[in-house]
Amino acid sequence: MSKTDENENENKNEIEIKLVFVGETKVGKTSLINQYIKNVFHPGYISTIGSDKFIKKLILDDSKIILLVVWDTAGQERFRALNTIFLKGANIVLMVYDITNKESFEELKNYWYEIVVEKVNGNFILGIAGNKSDLYKNSQVPLEEGKSYANKVNAIFSETTALNLNSIQDLINSLVKEYIDKFIKEKEKEKEINTRKQLNKEKNKEKRKKCCNNNKKK
Numbered sequence: 001m002s003k004t005d006e007n008e009n010e011n012k013n014e015i016e017i018k019l020v021f022v023g024e025t026k027v028g029k030t031s032l033i034n035q036y037i038k039n040v041f042h043p044g045y046i047s048t049i050g051s052d053k054f055i056k057k058l059i060l061d062d063s064k065i066i067l068l069v070v071w072d073t074a075g076q077e078r079f080r081a082l083n084t085i086f087l088k089g090a091n092i093v094l095m096v097y098d099i100t101n102k103e104s105f106e107e108l109k110n111y112w113y114e115i116v117v118e119k120v121n122g123n124f125i126l127g128i129a130g131n132k133s134d135l136y137k138n139s140q141v142p143l144e145e146g147k148s149y150a151n152k153v154n155a156i157f158s159e160t161t162a163l164n165l166n167s168i169q170d171l172i173n174s175l176v177k178e179y180i181d182k183f184i185k186e187k188e189k190e191k192e193i194n195t196r197k198q199l200n201k202e203k204n205k206e207k208r209k210k211c212c213n214n215n216k217k218k
């Protein structure tokens, strides 16, 4: 069974997508997810222990249904070993840093990117969120620096804030759209290749038949 078949539920119109958030502790992963799923923001900090899983249903214009399975992971160092398990089989990975904390950006480049590439097996879409954009006055990571790194690693980039829904919703929508485009294209390509293979097989069979008939006549 191919990876794309695995992701498709029994309902042909329904596609399951695994989206995993990673990044340093306190960059705002849980806050972004709370805003995206429940439309709330809590200023207090409660560390994520292990992981949490949320499901959101999205309906696309062509009536395709997306079951978006969102995984929140823990940024604290003592939980890092666990994150590698959650990354397995991810379709989309969103790496988050805090624009007011340069170190969280450096760690994203030096640690998180490597782990993601190593642990996600198969094709996936990569996103980068420069979070806490509402605190831009205290920014330690210029927007251009985030953008340019994202370009380098082929990631979809946006600055975000967990204070409201807009920025995180737009970013996730872009990531899902990119995944769907590639997913459908890949499937169509596969279909085309199979049809071509089948046609070639039939042609060769026909040729062989003709060749044998000619030999018999001789």
Ligand SMILES: Nc1nc2c(ncn2[C@@H]2O[C@H](COP(=O)(O)OP(=O)(O)OP(=O)(O)O)[C@@H](O)[C@H]2O)c(=O)[nH]1
Pocket (backbone or CB within 6 Å): 023, 024, 025, 026, 027, 028, 029, 030, 031, 032, 042, 043, 044, 045, 046, 047, 048, 049, 073, 074, 075, 076, 131, 132, 133, 134, 135, 160, 161, 162, 163
């Ligand atoms: N001003 C502002 N504060 C934020 C934003 N996002 C998160 N915070 C705050 O930053 C702190 C850490 O946020 P969390 O969402 O718990 O961080 P986390 O990345 O999930 O941290 P771990 O679970 O330890 O990995 C909390 O006090 C949040 O309220 C944001 O966009 N703007």
Ligand SMILES: [Mg+2]
Pocket (backbone or CB within 6 Å): 029, 030, 031, 046, 047, 048, 072, 073, 074, 075
């Ligand atoms: Mg958290």
